[in-house]
Amino acid sequence: MKHIKYLLLRRTTQISLMCLYFAANAYGWHILEGTFGTSYLFGTVPLADPYTTVQVLATGFVLGTDVLLGAAIITVFYFVIGGRAFCAWVCPINMVTDLSNWIRRKLNLDKEEVNYRFIKRSARYWIMVVGLLVSAFVGVAAFEVVSPITIMQRGLVFGFGMGAAVILTIFLFDLFGVKNGWCGHLCPLGAAYSIIGSKSLVRVKHDHVACTDCMDCKVVCPENQVLHMINKESISVTDGECTNCGRCVDVCNDDALEFGIRQFVKN
Ligand code: SF4
Ligand code: SF4
Structure with missing residues (x-):
């Protein structure tokens, strides 16, 4: 599920x-x-x-x-x-x-x-x-x-x-x-x-410490250019083209992606 x-x-x-x-x-x-x-x-x-x-x-x-x-x-x-x-x-x-x-x-x-x-x-x-x-x-x-x-x-x-x-x-x-x-x-x-959504608050957040670089998220993402931070930095997906579909969250086995409130500064 x-x-x-x-x-x-x-x-x-x-x-x-x-x-x-x-x-x-x-x-x-x-x-x-x-x-x-x-x-x-x-x-x-x-x-x-x-x-x-x-x-x-x-x-x-x-x-x-x-x-x-x-x-x-x-x-x-x-x-x-x-x-x-x-x-x-x-x-x-x-x-x-x-x-x-x-x-x-x-x-x-x-x-x-x-x-x-x-x-x-x-x-x-x-x-x-x-x-x-x-x-x-x-x-x-x-x-x-x-x-x-x-x-x-x-x-x-x-x-x-x-x-x-x-x-x-x-x-x-x-x-x-x-x-x-x-x-x-x-x-x-x-x-x-x-x-309209280029500065939206609800965004997918990436945890690069948890990420194992499998790239499953990039395979399923319909706008995978927005996932440029994967395994590089812990930051929110900020591009307006992200559809907030949650496919990347669903597919990630490492819990390195989740919905949250947009981060304006890098960890
Ligand atoms: S508005 Fe509908 S048809 Fe247009 S990009 Fe979004 S999902 Fe696709
Ligand atoms: S929420 Fe959807 S569009 Fe946004 S990064 Fe994840 S898979 Fe891609």
Whole structure:
């Protein structure tokens, strides 16, 4: 159980949230209504995705104070618990890309020759900026039109149509193309949450005295460039790209990694 503790917690959270959105649509429940773009918690607390909100603002549309308040609530929440905790604990696409990643490891597809490196991880930040520019130019929140996250959420709540092809494309791209291709290289929402969480308090901490340099954490980490301190220094993972998924904590047999409050000084 120790080795899948955070995996089970994440899947429980992701599936529970989707069930609540489904129940709002099917049974009129008022616990969580809407989409990841804009929602209401218990019919009163507004929640809004910050990147979606900024895209809409870029179009020139004047947003209501409830949406702005909702974006502020979500921004503060992820600023504290880790921006990309949204990715690992909430976003339904994560279940698809995690599955691709798992199959890649099982099929030993992580070898260099089947991991085409023609896309840099920084591409997602450029796509994020382009999404805002296109939104301003065409007057529509551009990424929302094509977002696989929205497609996946709508598919799970209302049923899949042609949108299933988009999800399948991401699955195959991550499986046979670029390792962690979509979430780790392209997704502008993940990029926005990386920025929001770049100074977050909840972080994985590394104990280099306990570490035996097995590198199991680097094998399972979807953003393993953030684990540059392994067996070098006892310090928190500080990069915003860390998704706080807890895979590294789950897999570490030496208890050299654990969640904690961000360390601002080295031991
Ligand atoms: S990177 Fe994008 S698609 Fe992937 S989990 Fe994060 S928000 Fe979802
Ligand atoms: S460092 Fe750990 S918590 Fe962060 S993304 Fe990698 S495996 Fe997940």
